[in-house]
Amino acid sequence: MPNITFIHPDGHAQNVDAALGDSAMSAATRAGIDEIVAECGGSAVCATCHVYVDDDWLTRVGDVSGDESELLEGVATDRLPNSRLSCQIKITEALDGLVLRLPERQI
Template sequence: MPKITYVEHSGKEHVVDVATGMTVMEGARDNGVPGIDADCGGACACSTCHAYIDPAWAEKLPPVESMEEDMLDFAYETKPGLSRLTCQVKVTDDLDGLVVQLPEKQI
């Protein structure tokens, strides 16, 4: 099972086992990681699961699709090439070790 490290804005880390096929958002939500609100439940309709992908991992993820790109316009302090909606990132074995940084707040 892939391990994902969620880093709160304060720097506190949460290393979580997330089952393949789940999303990075579901891994945070199901393990009580603060900072991922996921108000829409993963429908790509709210941007409250916004996170920054560690630069070492940014190129390893599938590209942002248009719906996600549109919703990122509503996220707090996006960073080009690093901001993703974690509900749109499916966990695969290749993402073992993924690190995501949580923003200061969700809108």
């Protein structure tokens, strides 16, 4: 089972096991990570699961779709080049060890 490290705004790391084919958002909400609000439940319509992908992982998480890019324009914190919606990051074996930084707020 792949593992994701979520870095909280205060700097502490939380390791979470993620099921293959699941989203990083689902893994975070199952683990009780409060910084992932996920108001829409992963339907990619709310942008409350915003994360910053660690630079070493950017090429492995896949490209941002047009719809995702549009939603990222409305996030509550700064959109950066490594911003993604965690509901759009699908977990594969290649993402074992993925590092995602959590913004200070989603709303």
